[in-house]
Amino acid sequence: MAAKMRIRKRKIDVNQLADRILAKDRVALSQAITLVESTLKSDNLIARQLLEKIMPHTGKSLRIGITGVPGVGKSTFIESFGETLINKGKRIAILAIDPSSQRTRGSILGDKTRMETLANNDQAYVRPSAAGSALGGLHARTRETMLLCEAAGFDVVMIETVGVGQSEVAVSQLVDFFLLLMLAGAGDELQGIKRGIMEMCDGMVITKADSGNEDRAKMAKNQYQNALHMFPASEKGWLPKVITASSYNKTGMTETWEMICEFVEEMRTSGWFNHNRQSQNKHWMHEWIIQELKSQFYTHPIVAQQMETLEEEVMTDKRLPIMAAMELLEQYHQEIQLADDPKT
């Protein structure tokens, strides 16, 4: 909080901030993320300069997306898996996206004690961000936050989301490897609702394979592995593997890492690894365009000024939504033309 206050009050030296990030200064990293997440226009300009500066130093981390329904044990898995990676000499960053319930607007994660072990480890950096309504349930700056972590030299960046459907599509556009955590459930093995997410994942971990649950976990593993076989072959030519794990007994962690390494090696050899990152870059350019088009429109005075009246007319059935939209867009275009006209 102190850092956040300070960053707003004095002029930020972008070069210095970039240098400190590259020197693996965690305070600088946190400041930079706050800056990048800021919605202030003045901050946005500095954030862009900073991102341009650190750009040559990004792209070297392995990007892993981790998802699963609430209760599957994501946090404990990430703690256990993270420790395994740290023991293998890796520095890891964890970006936890905290979605809000659509209706209650309450936080689903929110628990302050999450990932205590990792949060106190020098080799780990844990950053929770509230999910926005845009970008499919990610924070609007998750990608830029990831780039900052890469510049700060983390070997692995994990992005954690709650498995509520839409955010998975967005996360799959951010990461190299998409890991789905599953419970050894009874009867839910082949539910249609998960098919889309199962189709996206590169690997699956059956969690809580301990305390007498081992057999069920093994059975679930076989069922899911069979199910994954039934999907049409993915264009990357990789058949997702299923692993059973226990965060409590710390089993399955090395296997998970080996699976990911095997994936990365195969994908690098086939060229898919780079191909995927390239398509992702393209995807995010378009995401940015859409976000900016919206933001420019809605913050324009002529739009802001008329919005209330138009909404009122639409709400009271005086006008069709489509007609109101078209009219406002026409006025908006006339206005930017007048405002930007160098002759006036």
Added chain:
Amino acid sequence: MAAKMRIRKRKIDVNQLADRILAKDRVALSQAITLVESTLKSDNLIARQLLEKIMPHTGKSLRIGITGVPGVGKSTFIESFGETLINKGKRIAILAIDPSSQRTRGSILGDKTRMETLANNDQAYVRPSAAGSALGGLHARTRETMLLCEAAGFDVVMIETVGVGQSEVAVSQLVDFFLLLMLAGAGDELQGIKRGIMEMCDGMVITKADSGNEDRAKMAKNQYQNALHMFPASEKGWLPKVITASSYNKTGMTETWEMICEFVEEMRTSGWFNHNRQSQNKHWMHEWIIQELKSQFYTHPIVAQQMETLEEEVMTDKRLPIMAAMELLEQYHQEIQLADDPKT
């Protein structure tokens, strides 16, 4: 298909088409939906004129959204439920959204024999539409199609989607009552992944309560009813009800209809019914704005012309996605200004 060809080839008389729709002419309705779904610019203008014409005659139907995972028996339920409504003297329209698998691009529904009984009934109108990528898995014109059905005098419009998460949010913005179909599953009663959808629904039907499955269905009913009790009270002040039904034995159909009628009566009394429709109108105005902002941008020559080069630069890490986006947006604004400038 013949109707579609004809509509493209001769000039459409909007007044005549509107009159025919209001006279409950099904061929005219189908032509109008094809027109409204068309992506041709010339069709769009006529479609808007047509919508303006029929607007005063819309809003009188009861709008019901129906969702559930594949395998829950949506089509058979809608057939059985639809027949019940027809026997009560209602004319019903069914808009079935056919989503495509994110990866395989294959159709999930696709089965041509769906809803044969209703499709051949004079009092029912069945219209499948392919889901687009925009508007959260709905067809971009589902709302306008619904308005056309209302103008054609249907008492009930049902919008059917597959329960894959994102489309439910969009559907809940379209309808008065949101019905969730559930299987009497084993163990999946309180899965987190469905919580968001459960929070949205106004009623739930446990399907396939027949052939010895009655007890499981009843048990599931109790479990879901308890689960719904645990959610925070909805702002509409309605506690969703759970009903068991069999499309095969045609049980639970009248109960479902009575539940919906009770809901509508309560919501009309409390004022929430109108309040909801008003917010929905507002929501769709904004959806239209976003769709149009995107469409205008991407179809502009300066954007179309440079897109390939920029995508290439972004893909090969010569430029950050955010920077490419900003630059293109700046050029776009300069161009519209030049093109629209009345002095040039």
